Amino acid sequence: xKLSICLVGEDSLALASLKQExxxxxxxxxxxxxxxxxxALEGLRNKTGPVIAVVDLNRDMERAFGIAEDIKLKFSNxxxxxxxxxxxxxxxxxxxxSGAEEFLAQPFNWSEVRKSFDAIRKKxxxxxxxGIDRGHIVAISSNKGGVGSTxxxxxxxxxxxxxxxxxxxxxxxxxxxxVTSFLNIDASYxxxxxxxxxxxxxxxxxxxxxVKHVSGIRVLAExxxxxxxxxxxxxxxxxxxxxxxxxxxxxxxxxxxxxxxMLALVLDKANLILFVTEMDVPSLKSAHRAFELFERxxxxxxxxxxxxxxxxxxxxxxxxxxxxxxGAKVFWTxxxxxxxxxxxVNQGLSIQECDPRSDIARGYSGLTQxxxxxxxxxxxxxxAIDEKSGILGRWMPARGLTK
Numbered sequence: 001x002k003l004s005i006c007l008v009g010e011d012s013l014a015l016a017s018l019k020q021e022x023x024x025x026x027x028x029x030x031x032x033x034x035x036x037x038x039x040a041l042e043g044l045r046n047k048t049g050p051v052i053a054v055v056d057l058n059r060d061m062e063r064a065f066g067i068a069e070d071i072k073l074k075f076s077n078x079x080x081x082x083x084x085x086x087x088x089x090x091x092x093x094x095x096x097x098s099g100a101e102e103f104l105a106q107p108f109n110w111s112e113v114r115k116s117f118d119a120i121r122k123k124x125x126x127x128x129x130x131g132i133d134r135g136h137i138v139a140i141s142s143n144k145g146g147v148g149s150t151x152x153x154x155x156x157x158x159x160x161x162x163x164x165x166x167x168x169x170x171x172x173x174x175x176x177x178x179v180t181s182f183l184n185i186d187a188s189y190x191x192x193x194x195x196x197x198x199x200x201x202x203x204x205x206x207x208x209x210x211v212k213h214v215s216g217i218r219v220l221a222e223x224x225x226x227x228x229x230x231x232x233x234x235x236x237x238x239x240x241x242x243x244x245x246x247x248x249x250x251x252x253x254x255x256x257x258x259x260x261x262m263l264a265l266v267l268d269k270a271n272l273i274l275f276v277t278e279m280d281v282p283s284l285k286s287a288h289r290a291f292e293l294f295e296r297x298x299x300x301x302x303x304x305x306x307x308x309x310x311x312x313x314x315x316x317x318x319x320x321x322x323x324x325x326x327g328a329k330v331f332w333t334x335x336x337x338x339x340x341x342x343x344x345v346n347q348g349l350s351i352q353e354c355d356p357r358s359d360i361a362r363g364y365s366g367l368t369q370x371x372x373x374x375x376x377x378x379x380x381x382x383x384a385i386d387e388k389s390g391i392l393g394r395w396m397p398a399r400g401l402t403k
Contacts, residue, residue: 002026002027006054007054010037012059014108054083057095068099069099080098084106101120137253137266138273139255139267140255142257142290143286147310148341149309155344156368158350165249166247167249168210169219170253171219171222172191172222172254179222185348189208190221190223203247274331284326291326306331308334332370337358
């Protein structure tokens, strides 16, 4: 079967020449038309099977990057190549952060073009041998302990399983992870066993390395000993997440609080980041610093979602003031129901299993639907908030709202 190629750009002579060149290769089926930036998502929506999308940055670089980010977020079957007359390190780095697997400098070096397409084709062929479409990686992140990020990770994973999705929950709090404790399960193998055997992992070995919770979640546990965390490298995590994404619909990752190379890799690799915080001044000040760091890292706003855990309405601190202070819309709120949450942990159950009629169980069901919709529906525009007011104004300078 020929590999489908879609070209995206505005009045691009470079794409016209690329189209002529690719049509000479019998392995490719090039779409007859070049999609404009505004047409790209709709054009790709009905494509099945693997597709390579080539996005030209020539006319409107900011919009092109935005389209590329949307493509990577919405379509797991699309492999992305970006091209531009500007091949500065900054442009190439941003292309990679936007999800591009290859970057083609203009004017084209046809030998390099063929190498890039061959490299992606080999990845697609290797993926096809596994016979499974690539799943979504969802990182649960927070830079402050005690805000409930592990609870969110475990219960989101359980709710996704309840929606008939295959899910692997990965504990990347490598020194002092608590996912197995939260779910009251004993692991015979851990992430360290996968690292030691990366070169010989097959589906049977992978299945044996994951522990199964009663809810149906498969868990990749933290190492048995805290000191073993240093034996695991970012490169190991990169390979493991790729492996899991080829085997599960969703890979939910509970991330560490401290920022390092491993966390940077996971956040960059994730299709969606759920940043968890609480609605108190210390937590929000910490969240403010995290969002500033995300900006400096170049993690694009479209894949970050703000979750307020243990939410209680307050006249002193409103959702609007939180959004203004952090420069991000609140994606979801989870109610404060300590009795149900602690009862679930003490029994090793998900909140849905413990008390399916509770407000917090309904909150997780709603969050799960919102996450699923993120990968199937176009993103809604974010509305600006006019004023910063209330208690937050005394503590944090305003950041610009995401557009």
